[in-house]
Structure formats: structure tokens, C-alpha cells
Amino acid sequence: MTNEFNALMHNGTWMLAPLRNDMKVVGCKWVFRTKQKADGTLTAISKRWPVLQLDVQNAFQHGDLKEDVYIKQHRALLTQLFQLMFARYKMGTIYILIYMEDIILIGSSDALLRQFLQKVGMAFLVKDLGRLHYFLGINVEWMNDGIILCQEQYIQNLLQRTKMLDCKPVSTPAATSSSLCQFGGEPMADPTKYRSVVGALQYATLTRLDIQYVVNSNAKIELSAFSDTDWAGSPDDRKSTGGYAIFLGNNIISWSSKKQSTVARSSIEAEYKALANATVEVT
Incomplete structure (x- = not known):
């Protein structure tokens, strides 16, 4: 928490002001999460284009406000952010993928990435996590001629959440002789869990193309x-x-x-x- 607060003060995110009765103060909470590898262990703090992973000390959205905003002291705002950007330099090109406080950098050379990191570090407190290995449930395995994306741990967690770890695998992940009908069967009293599981399976199709048909059939998304x-x-x-x-x-x-x-x-x-x-x- 101390590092988060110091990062906010370093970036000039806020300034302390005396509380007045006419102020409308916004309440906030600190949000923390532990970064883990694909196997569940804690993340230790030419080839093709180098890929690096960064961690921003805080995920406070940076920008110039046109009006005063008051929040309670020693609190942080967490903003969901998912963006893909790219920057072109004389030395090459950098692709930047941002999700909340996690950043992935893909550059045409190591020297270009290091120069970019140096400039970013002058404005924000960031931690260089090194070569990309795990990001948003996707494990990245490096090979001599490229990378392999795997979601084994993500799928294991999904099977555990749905109590299907002991189920036997089948060669065809869908019934071949039945079809779903919009008006067949009884509606679910609470379809939240079903929608959550289907959404999780949709994310699993990033690396498991063999289940795309059956997942989309159950999702009814065209x-x-x-x-x-x-x-x-x-x-x-x-x-x-x-x-x-x-x-x-x-x-x-x-x-x-x-x-x-x-x-x-x-x-x-x-x-x-x-x-x-x-x-x-x-x-």
C-alpha cells in the first residue's frame, strides 16, 4: 500500500486539501490482487520481436481534469482499461497492450524497448517483469521459432468451478443427434451461472479452436x-x-x-x- 501511495504522489495525482462542508467527497477503496504464474505460484518480482511485461505501480487513470474532484485521503481509484496501441519510431515499431495496470510491450528490437522503458519510467513508476510468460489466464511458452499459447491452468480452474474435474473426456464435445430449441425446456430460475460458464468457454476458444462450434451453439451468438x-x-x-x-x-x-x-x-x-x-x- 505504501508503494501505491508513493506512486500516486510521485505522479502528482492528487494534492491534500482541507475538508469543507460544501465538498462532495467520493469514497474509494484500495484494490489489490496477487500476480501468479500459470502453475499457481507467485510471480517473481534473434529471434522474433522481444515481448516484455510491465506492471504499473497503480492503475489510476492519468489525465487533466477541468473541475475539482475530492476523494477521501489514502484511497485509490481503480479503472478498468484494455487498449491496444502502437508507436512508430525511427528505430522501429512498438505495440503496447494495456489491461488495467498490466502492460505488454512488443518491439522490433531490444534496444528500442529499453529506450521506451526508460522514457516511461520518467513519468510513471513501473516494474519490468521481464519476458512475457503469463497474462490474463494465457500461458506463453517460448520456442526457438516463436511462441505457444496455452490456457491449461485457466481451463483447469473452470472445470473445478463447475465441478467437472472428474468427468471423462469425449471425442466429440457435442451431441450429434440432438438440436437446441429456443422454446424447449423450462427456463432457468437464475441463468447467471450458465452465462458465466459460457462466457468463460468463449475465452477458452482463443487456444482451443476445436470447441468453438459447440460453445457458440450453446451461447446462441451469431x-x-x-x-x-x-x-x-x-x-x-x-x-x-x-x-x-x-x-x-x-x-x-x-x-x-x-x-x-x-x-x-x-x-x-x-x-x-x-x-x-x-x-x-x-x-
Whole structure:
């Protein structure tokens, strides 16, 4: 807790002020979690592009406020944050994946990453956890020619949570002779657990592609794609502008709108090009 508080003071996150009766004070709590490896043990505090993992001393969202905000003394705000960014330098490119206070860096060279870490350390208190090995339930195994992603411990925890550790494996993870009906059976009194398990299985399909069909069948989430285009809409080169939107259920997950690379000789040809671009994105 001392390190968290010192990091907040170092970054100039807040300043102490006397409490007045006209202030509306926001109450907050400290949130801590223990970082573990894939096997459950505590995380010790050319190849392809180097991949490093960082830990920010606190997950307070940094930014300039236009009004005064008062919070109780010795408390921190924890903000959920998941972003993917990239930065280009003369020395190369860095990809930055941020989830709360955990950061993954992928760079084109070790020297570039070290230079970036040096600059980040001047603004924030961060801890270099070294080469990436475990992140959000995914174990990273390094090979000579790349990496292997594994979710063994995540799946073991899911089986334990659902009391299915002693179940026998089957060659086909779904019944081949039955089908689900929207109006069949009795509705669950509390579907929270079922939805939680299906959501966890959805995350497991990141590395277990063999269960994607049965998981999505039980989740009843469809992947839909829509495409459209004009015809010769650009007055400069007569190229068409096409676009697509891809939905997972009711949520949009990918979209694009850009000029086609060649001139379409008919509106049908322009439509086919837009449809082809959407199909490539889905597959």
C-alpha cells in the first residue's frame, strides 16, 4: 500500500486539501490482487520481436481534469482499461497492450524497448517483469521459432468451478443427434451461472479452436457481416468506396470504410468487391 501511495504522489495525482462542508467527497477503496504464474505460484518480482511485461505501480487513470474532484485521503481509484496501441519510431515499431495496470510491450528490437522503458519510467513508476510468460489466464511458452499459447491452468480452474474435474473426456464435445430449441425446456430460475460458464468457454476458444462450434451453439451468438458500397463515387479517380460491419450477436466487433483499390466497371462489381473484403475479414 505504501508503494501505491508513493506512486500516486510521485505522479502528482492528487494534492491534500482541507475538508469543507460544501465538498462532495467520493469514497474509494484500495484494490489489490496477487500476480501468479500459470502453475499457481507467485510471480517473481534473434529471434522474433522481444515481448516484455510491465506492471504499473497503480492503475489510476492519468489525465487533466477541468473541475475539482475530492476523494477521501489514502484511497485509490481503480479503472478498468484494455487498449491496444502502437508507436512508430525511427528505430522501429512498438505495440503496447494495456489491461488495467498490466502492460505488454512488443518491439522490433531490444534496444528500442529499453529506450521506451526508460522514457516511461520518467513519468510513471513501473516494474519490468521481464519476458512475457503469463497474462490474463494465457500461458506463453517460448520456442526457438516463436511462441505457444496455452490456457491449461485457466481451463483447469473452470472445470473445478463447475465441478467437472472428474468427468471423462469425449471425442466429440457435442451431441450429434440432438438440436437446441429456443422454446424447449423450462427456463432457468437464475441463468447467471450458465452465462458465466459460457462466457468463460468463449475465452477458452482463443487456444482451443476445436470447441468453438459447440460453445457458440450453446451461447446462441451469431457472427453476422454486412457490406455496402457506392459506385464510382470519387470524382477524382472514379473509384468506389466500400465498407463492412461485423457483429458478434448484437455487438459490433469490426468495421471498415475505405476506397477500393481498382475501378469497378459496374455497380455489381463494386458490390462483389465489398462483399469479398467483408468475407476475408470474417474468415
